[in-house]
Each structure stands twice: as C-alpha cells, then as structure tokens.
Amino acid sequence: MVGIVDVAKKANVSTATVSRVLSKPGAVRETTTQKVLQAIQDLNYQPNALARQLRRLETKTILVVVPDITNPFFSKVLRGLESVAVANGYQVLLGDTGNDVEQETGYLNILQQKKADGMVLLTARMDSQAIEEVSRCYPVVLACEYIEGSNIPTVSIDNISGARKASEYLIELGHERIGCITGPLDVVLSRDRLKGFYQAMAQCNLTVEPVLVQEGDFTFESGFNLMMKFFALGVLPTAVFAANDEMAMGAIRAVKSKGLRVPEDVSIIGFDDVRFASIFEPALTTIAQPAFEIGEHAMELLMKLINKDEVMREQVILEDQLVVRESCQKNK
Structure with a gap:
C-alpha cells in the first residue's frame, strides 16, 4: 500500500512538505507543489482522510436537526444546507426529533462528544439555556425558528x-369572518403567525x-379535523388562514367532504409554499x-463559525412572498 513516505521519496x-501540499497548497512553492501532485498521481496515492481528521480534531460532518422530516417544507431547506456543506467538503448527518423535545436535547450530546463539527437546528423547542450553553462552546446556527x-x-423570515400579509389578502377580498388554524403554540413561529393574523384583523377593525x-x-390531519370542528360548531367562516400548507390542504379536504367548494364557499390560504401547493386541487394560495x-x-453562517471567521449579522431575515393561485376569491 502506497504511503506518504513513498510520495515524499518520489518527489x-x-x-512534512507532502502534508502541507495536501492541507495548505498555497503555503508551498508552485514548482514543489507540482512535483508532489505528480508523484501522488503516478503512485495513485489515496490520503487517509480519517487520520487527517483525527489530527485536526475534525469530523467533516455537520449535524442538522429537523422537528419533523415528514413535513415537505424541510426538504428544500435541507437541499440548501447540503449544497453549501458539500461544496465545503462536509457531509450532513440528519437527526429527526419527531417533535420530541427530549430527543431534540439528546442531539446536543452528539456535538458535545465531538462527533460533528457543527450543528444547524431547524427547531428550537428545547430549553433555550441549554442551546445557549452549547453555542458558547461549539458552532451552532438556528434556521426557520429562533x-x-x-x-x-x-x-x-x-x-x-x-x-x-396572508390575512390582509383575505380581508382585501372582502372577508370579515375569518378563521385561523394555528400551529402548536409552544413553537415560536406558530405564535408569530397567530400574532400577524391578529394584527391584520385589528388594523381593519375586524373582530x-x-x-x-x-x-x-x-x-x-389537524387541518382536516379543525375545519370539521368549525362545521360542528356551526360557525363556518367565509375564509381561513392556516399556518402552514399541510393544514390548509387538510382544511380544503374537509370542505370538500361536506359537499362544498373552495374557494366558492370558503376561501383558504396557507403558508410555506411546499411543492404540492401548486398541484393541489384547487392550487393553493400561500x-x-x-x-x-x-x-x-x-x-x-455555520462555515464561518467553524472557520472562526467574523459573522457580521447574527440574524438574517429573508423575504417571503404572497403567491396567489386558486384557493381564494372575493367574498360574495
């Protein structure tokens, strides 16, 4: 088996020079670098990545913790995460908590045991102090939740x-009796989306x-069941804001099961714009x-933390967009 000694002899x-060429080629003269690279190619030398990682105390692995992998929204987020990780020579290890806070906390141990170089949390439901303590010692970034x-x-966002914005759109269409199906209120983004709904209603003097x-x-399922609850209570709104697309689709299915139509009888708007939103029937406004x-x-951001580069902005807020399709119409 060809080793680093064989490469050094041939070049x-x-x-030590071979090691520098492999780890920091810019620190070695161009002519020497070319000699080493030619020797590596001639001998078909395969560097021992594991040994190199152990020497540097790095795993080249990023842990990404997701609250619910069955939620289609996270698939696009994961693709974005992985595209940058791979480009920087890292692999992604996925942890699905199944909305279990204890399991979420358990993933912190992987980082503390140095089985990963950093962590991206797409959920922040555990004790905030625990996350804060870990982030002071290890690279941690939050995405989606905060x-x-x-x-x-x-x-x-x-x-x-x-x-x-979603609620105001329904109001602009002439709806006044608007229902809201929230996400779990122990989650900060659910509370934020409910707050936005209340703000829109208050600004337009609607009860x-x-x-x-x-x-x-x-x-x-929860979108379906809660829309059915509106029917059971005899308080059917003319429009519904659902705090994510899956619940909006469930609500649409419930309306159809009662022999009614969306948007002719009830307008429904969602949140996220998952892949199925555009092909659902009717196509979902969201x-x-x-x-x-x-x-x-x-x-x-995580790469900057790992490389100990300066992070200029600690909170990055990206723009959302209202996508108008077929599930909402003017109130008659």
Whole structure:
C-alpha cells in the first residue's frame, strides 16, 4: 500500500512538505507543489482522510436537526444546507426529533462528544439555556425558528409580517369572518403567525371570534379535523388562514367532504409554499418561504463559525412572498 513516505521519496521532498501540499497548497512553492501532485498521481496515492481528521480534531460532518422530516417544507431547506456543506467538503448527518423535545436535547450530546463539527437546528423547542450553553462552546446556527433575545446566528423570515400579509389578502377580498388554524403554540413561529393574523384583523377593525381560532399541529390531519370542528360548531367562516400548507390542504379536504367548494364557499390560504401547493386541487394560495435560500444562508453562517471567521449579522431575515393561485376569491 502506497504511503506518504513513498510520495515524499518520489518527489524528493520531506513528508512534512507532502502534508502541507495536501492541507495548505498555497503555503508551498508552485514548482514543489507540482512535483508532489505528480508523484501522488503516478503512485495513485489515496490520503487517509480519517487520520487527517483525527489530527485536526475534525469530523467533516455537520449535524442538522429537523422537528419533523415528514413535513415537505424541510426538504428544500435541507437541499440548501447540503449544497453549501458539500461544496465545503462536509457531509450532513440528519437527526429527526419527531417533535420530541427530549430527543431534540439528546442531539446536543452528539456535538458535545465531538462527533460533528457543527450543528444547524431547524427547531428550537428545547430549553433555550441549554442551546445557549452549547453555542458558547461549539458552532451552532438556528434556521426557520429562533430564540427570543438570543445571540445565536439565525436565518428565518419575518413570520409575523408573512401571516399579516396572508390575512390582509383575505380581508382585501372582502372577508370579515375569518378563521385561523394555528400551529402548536409552544413553537415560536406558530405564535408569530397567530400574532400577524391578529394584527391584520385589528388594523381593519375586524373582530376575531375566539371559537374561530383553533390550535393545530402542522399536519394535514389537524387541518382536516379543525375545519370539521368549525362545521360542528356551526360557525363556518367565509375564509381561513392556516399556518402552514399541510393544514390548509387538510382544511380544503374537509370542505370538500361536506359537499362544498373552495374557494366558492370558503376561501383558504396557507403558508410555506411546499411543492404540492401548486398541484393541489384547487392550487393553493400561500405565503412562499425561500426555503432553499434559508438552508444556504444557514450553512454559510455555520462555515464561518467553524472557520472562526467574523459573522457580521447574527440574524438574517429573508423575504417571503404572497403567491396567489386558486384557493381564494372575493367574498360574495
């Protein structure tokens, strides 16, 4: 088996020079670098990546923690994260918490045991102090969710503004009796989206009926069940803002199951713009998050932390966009 000593002999340099060419080629003269690279090619030398990583105390692995891998929104975020990680020579290790806070906390141990070089959290439901403590010792970035008052680098949209935009669109269409299906209210972005809904209603002097605000869990099933609850309570709104697309699709299915139509009988707007939103029937009007870009920016921030580069902005807020399709229309 060809080793670094064989390469050094063939190139007539020291083993230290070969190591520098492999790790920091810019620190070696061009002519020497070319001799070493030619020797590597002639001998078909394969550097021992594991040994190199152990010497540098690095794993070339990034841990990404997701609250629910079945939620299609996260697939685009993950693609953005991985595109930057791979370009920088890192692989991504995925941890799915299944919305379990204890499991989320357990993933911190992987970072503390130095089995990964850094972590991107797409969820922030665990004790904020625990995340803060880990972030002081290891590279950590938050994406999508955030911790209020934290200095941990974060990439997200303005969920309050996005929800307000969605609600204002329904109001502009003439709807006044508007329902809201929220996400789980122990999650900061769910609270933000509910806050945006309330702001829009208040700005237009519209009353929010408490019974028309129901807490879901971001799943299709909860959207279906809570829309059916509106029917059961006899308080059918003319429009519904659902805090994510899956719940909006579930609500649409519930309306159809009652023999009614969307948007003719009830207008429904979602949030996220997942892939299925445009091909659902009817195509879903929604707030589009730049999911791929969120992933890209989050991983770029993490690379800076790992490389000990200066991070200029600790909070990156990206723009969302209202995407108008077929699930909303003017109130008759």
